[in-house]
Amino acid sequence: xxxxxxxxxxLIYGTMAAYGVAxxxxxxxxxxxxxxxxxxxxxKAVGIAMSTTTLGVVLHLAGxxxxxxxxxxxxxxxxxxxxxxxxxxxxxxxxxxxxxxxMRFLGTFVLGPTLLLxxxxxxxxxxxxDGVQPILDSYWLIIxxxxxxxxxxxxxxxxxxxxxxxxQERAELRQVEQEAAEVADRELVGAGAxxxxxSRGPGRGRRSKVWxxxxxxxxxxxxxxxxxxxxxxxxxxxxxxxxxxxxxAWGRPWGWDPKEVFSFVVWVVYAAYLHSRATRGWEGRRAxxxxxxxxxxxxxxxxxxxxxxxxxxxYSGL
Amino acid sequence: xxxxxxxxxxxxxxxxxxxxxxxxxGERLAEGERPGADGAAPDRPEVSQPSLxxxxxxxxxxxxxxxxxxxxxxLLLLAVAALPGSFIPQTPQDPAAVxxxxxxxxxxxxxxxxxxxxxxxxxxxxxxxxxxxxxSLIGCIVPRVATxxxxxxxxxxxxxxxxxxxxAKRSVLLAEDADTVEAAVLRRLKGRYRAAVTDRGITAERGxxxxxxxxxxxxxxxxxxxSFAAGQLYSYRGQAVVVEGESFANSxxxxxxxxxxxxxxxxxxEPFTFTLDELRSEFTVDAQARxxxxxxxVTEPGGGTHRDTIVPNEPMNAGxxxxxxxxxxxxxxxxxxxxxxxxxxSGTVPFLPEDDVYTxxxxxxxxxxxxxxxxxxxxxxxxxxxxxxxxGSGAHSVHPQPNAPLLVLTLWAGDLGLDxxxxxxxxxxxxxxxxxxxxxxxxxxxGSAETGQQPVTLFIEPGQTVQLPEGLGSVSWDGLPRFAAxxxxxxxxxxxxxxxxxxAMLGLFASLFVPRRRLWVRLEPAxxxxxxxxxxxxxxxxxxxxxRELDRVVEAAGTPVQNEETDTKGxxx
Numbered sequence: 001x002x003x004x005x006x007x008x009x010x011l012i013y014g015t016m017a018a019y020g021v022a023x024x025x026x027x028x029x030x031x032x033x034x035x036x037x038x039x040x041x042x043x044k045a046v047g048i049a050m051s052t053t054t055l056g057v058v059l060h061l062a063g064x065x066x067x068x069x070x071x072x073x074x075x076x077x078x079x080x081x082x083x084x085x086x087x088x089x090x091x092x093x094x095x096x097x098x099x100x101x102x103m104r105f106l107g108t109f110v111l112g113p114t115l116l117l118x119x120x121x122x123x124x125x126x127x128x129x130d131g132v133q134p135i136l137d138s139y140w141l142i143i144x145x146x147x148x149x150x151x152x153x154x155x156x157x158x159x160x161x162x163x164x165x166x167x168q169e170r171a172e173l174r175q176v177e178q179e180a181a182e183v184a185d186r187e188l189v190g191a192g193a194x195x196x197x198x199s200r201g202p203g204r205g206r207r208s209k210v211w212x213x214x215x216x217x218x219x220x221x222x223x224x225x226x227x228x229x230x231x232x233x234x235x236x237x238x239x240x241x242x243x244x245x246x247x248x249a250w251g252r253p254w255g256w257d258p259k260e261v262f263s264f265v266v267w268v269v270y271a272a273y274l275h276s277r278a279t280r281g282w283e284g285r286r287a288x289x290x291x292x293x294x295x296x297x298x299x300x301x302x303x304x305x306x307x308x309x310x311x312x313x314x315y316s317g318l
Numbered sequence: 319x320x321x322x323x324x325x326x327x328x329x330x331x332x333x334x335x336x337x338x339x340x341x342x343x344g345e346r347l348a349e350g351e352r353p354g355a356d357g358a359a360p361d362r363p364e365v366s367q368p369s370l371x372x373x374x375x376x377x378x379x380x381x382x383x384x385x386x387x388x389x390x391x392x393l394l395l396l397a398v399a400a401l402p403g404s405f406i407p408q409t410p411q412d413p414a415a416v417x418x419x420x421x422x423x424x425x426x427x428x429x430x431x432x433x434x435x436x437x438x439x440x441x442x443x444x445x446x447x448x449x450x451x452x453x454s455l456i457g458c459i460v461p462r463v464a465t466x467x468x469x470x471x472x473x474x475x476x477x478x479x480x481x482x483x484x485x486a487k488r489s490v491l492l493a494e495d496a497d498t499v500e501a502a503v504l505r506r507l508k509g510r511y512r513a514a515v516t517d518r519g520i521t522a523e524r525g526x527x528x529x530x531x532x533x534x535x536x537x538x539x540x541x542x543x544x545s546f547a548a549g550q551l552y553s554y555r556g557q558a559v560v561v562e563g564e565s566f567a568n569s570x571x572x573x574x575x576x577x578x579x580x581x582x583x584x585x586x587x588e589p590f591t592f593t594l595d596e597l598r599s600e601f602t603v604d605a606q607a608r609x610x611x612x613x614x615x616v617t618e619p620g621g622g623t624h625r626d627t628i629v630p631n632e633p634m635n636a637g638x639x640x641x642x643x644x645x646x647x648x649x650x651x652x653x654x655x656x657x658x659x660x661x662x663x664s665g666t667v668p669f670l671p672e673d674d675v676y677t678x679x680x681x682x683x684x685x686x687x688x689x690x691x692x693x694x695x696x697x698x699x700x701x702x703x704x705x706x707x708x709x710g711s712g713a714h715s716v717h718p719q720p721n722a723p724l725l726v727l728t729l730w731a732g733d734l735g736l737d738x739x740x741x742x743x744x745x746x747x748x749x750x751x752x753x754x755x756x757x758x759x760x761x762x763x764x765g766s767a768e769t770g771q772q773p774v775t776l777f778i779e780p781g782q783t784v785q786l787p788e789g790l791g792s793v794s795w796d797g798l799p800r801f802a803a804x805x806x807x808x809x810x811x812x813x814x815x816x817x818x819x820x821x822a823m824l825g826l827f828a829s830l831f832v833p834r835r836r837l838w839v840r841l842e843p844a845x846x847x848x849x850x851x852x853x854x855x856x857x858x859x860x861x862x863x864x865x866r867e868l869d870r871v872v873e874a875a876g877t878p879v880q881n882e883e884t885d886t887k888g889x890x891x
Contacts, residue, residue, distance in 0.1 A: 133607050138631040222860045229830045236826055240819045249631050251555070251642040251805045253815060254546070256411060256439050258404040265397045272393035279386040297397075309404060310415070 005070035005129035011063035018056030025049035026107035070129035083121035089153025140245035151234035158227035159295035162288040165220035171211040259313035262301035269294040384457035392451040403438035474523040481854035492876035506874035519840035531828025541818030549811035554578040562799035567591040588637025592616040597800040612802040645803030656791040658688040669700040676718035698727035725778040729755040834858040
């Protein structure tokens with residue numbers, strides 16, 4: 001059994017290697033986009049990136065499955081397993097997003113955090129594959145935790161899109177200002193003022209080409225919303241399933257355990273996010289802030305509560 | 319409705335789908351801020367009037383409260399208000415931690431106490447936020463129920479005059495005549511849309527379930543809150559420690575702690591009893607718990623008996639209450655004889671485990687039975703698998719199973735304080751009126767710290783009898799049964815809570831993922847018995863499938879003669 005566990009760990013290391021190569025290639029592709037724009041030469045690097053990512057996902061999946069085999073149960077009962085599964089979901093969502101549209105530029109922004117979390121998982125959170133304590137020995141472990149993991153993976157990608165949306169929106173605003181300034185310049189030149197030098201630094205003024213290669217901020221917002229909507233639905237299910245399990249295990253559906261408090265906060269923040277899209281003055285930028293804030297709460301719920309707080313959910317196994 | 323009409327008549331130039339997505343969560347916007355007050359501060363009309371009057375103010379407050387903006391603020395406020403409860407220890411969850419916190423922060427604690435920070439979720443300000451939020455919710459949702467009810471019974475909205483500003487639109491010349499095409503379109507829409515033929519064309523709408531789901535979701539949240547409140551009022555919760563071979567009767571006296579809801583009458587407790595036959599436990603070699611089970615024999619109030627097993631995650635149901643196995647440990651059976659040889663104490667004493675290897679702490683309180691005897695207190699640890707330090711200075715446990723059990727006790731004598739009639743914590747020895755007993759001096763007289771003796775430490779193994787110094791008597795360890803710590807809970811609100819939660823999830827699913835679409839088709843006879851079909855569609859919220867949907871309807875309408883481009887060229891007349 002331990003051999004299988006070691007094989008699983010090896011596969012996760014292999015996954016990290018593949019993602020590492022893919023991350024570099026995605027970054028090369030991004031810099032190419034910046035220099036040449038989307039209509040430049042064929043994007044060779046991104047092809048390499050996508051194939052290594054796919055290879056990584058295969059290794060990743062095998063690693064997760066073997067982890068479950070080694071432990072003789074579902075592979076999501078401690079923080080190490082939760083981390084390797086949530087990252088698998090996130091990369092899976094990234095690959096799924098490619099259907100029907102070119103979202104390959106996202107690779108850098110998804111694989112970066114994924115590698116970081118996998119690094120934390122193997123170096124800090126790792127525990128040997130083993131059985132679980134009796135209180136976790138329930139079919140609700142399969143339901144409650146798996147849905148929480150999937151929700152976390154999806155919300156990760158949604159928050160990434162929200163960050164990109166904010167940056168893209170700034171770039172768009174700058175472009176509008178720049179164009180307005182150029183029009184004003186031209187009018188001044190026409191009126192006899194000296195022409196300004198035409199060349200400008202690539203970083204200033206005009207929207208950098210890498211941002212032109214991406215969907216506009218409204219499109220990013222819509223995509224983030226769709227993922228957040230799915231994530232919110234799954235999170236609602238996680239909380240309800242958790243309450244049912246808590247009733248079975250601890251004799252009360254809700255007891256304001258720190259994990260429950262943070263899950264509630266996450267739920268309320270994402271509820272606010274959904275409402276913000278229907279509130280004048282809150283759609284767009286502020287909604288994106290809420291999406292990012294919500295994800296920050298998800299992270300706090302995961303790391304702070306599991307490691308630092310005296311919670312009944314302290315199942316990190318550390 | 320007004321919201322819809324505005325979209326339909328004048329979609330935003332920049333991105334009409336985006337505008338409709340703003341209304342994705344509903345008409346609360348229109349409800350709260352009045353469509354007429356677009357762009358202006360909602361309170362402007364009131365400000366311009368010198369006397370608003372009480373009614374006016376109330377109306378203004380109500381409108382503010384039920385506005386989306388305030389609902390959003392209240393949601394964020396609720397999130398922020400919930401957080402302190404995870405940082406500051408809470409009395410209902412962990413009273414011991416609160417006591418420690420008070421000791422550690424003597425200046426801060428009284429203020430936190432005054433502001434309710436040690437019981438955030440029962441505090442006035444937390445309740446104020448969620449009650450305002452729910453008032454806002456009800457104020458929003460009730461008018462929407464009426465609106466939705468009317469929309470369900472009304473005809474789909476009339477066909478707009480112009481289609482050219484809609485995000486999805488088609489124009490095609492069909493070979494069939496207008497009547498045939500109309501029949502084909504209606505056939506395609508049947509079962510999917512509510513459709514009506516008007517003199518301006520065919521109008522159709524689908525996805526009422528989206529708004530129904532939205533309403534159900536919000537009302538179900540009210541159901542969740544009400545169920546919780548009812549649970550607080552009508553439930554009870556109690557804890558009891560039951561030792562193997564001993565029985566528990568479901569009455570208040572048999573509980574170690576009993577916490578009834580406001581409206582629960584403890585006379586209503588079902589009089590069942592059960593005996594703990596055996597507590598089973600399973601551990602790995604490295605002391606990890608792998609399984610627990612409490613085998614019990616239950617006697618029903620009617621007299622019937624049955625055997626049952628309580629394991630973690632699988633409570634036993636008895637007399638309407640659930641019985642949970644929340645902990646377990648050892649309760650050594652001890653006999654203490656006093657100096658006169660009389661049995662002063664005989665029974666089991668639960669020792670509470672404190673770590674993974676079941677190092678357990680407990681207290682034995684021995685009353686005085688013969689005249690002239692002091693009361694005795696024994697306090698210390700039970701080590702299930704004891705390893706004694708090589709120098710004999712102490713011992714520790716290495717495994718939770720009783721492979722080599724050892725009791726390590728210190729001895730106190732004096733007044734236990736039992737006679738004052740004040741209920742005592744059975745796990746704490748009140749040593750205020752007691753003295754610790756020291757090793758005897760070499761001449762046999764009582765020792766003390768001043769004369770250089772050590773406090774007495776008794777090491778007792780099962781079956782052993784140990785004599786106490788100073789003629790205080792003896793302690794015998796007769797057996798090592800286990801105990802089960804049981805939580806009993808009765809909460810009639812649970813089915814309602816579950817029902818409300820499931821309704822909320824279903825409603826949420828519908829409100830997020832059921833597409834709401836409007837679709838219009840206009841047919842005009844063209845030369846040669848042909849028909850020109852123009853159509854447009856509008857969705858509420860993001861709807862990437864809208865164009866495909868329109869394509870399918872157009873395809874079903876008839877045979878295209880000349881496939882025209884779908885842009886505005888073919889549309890503007």
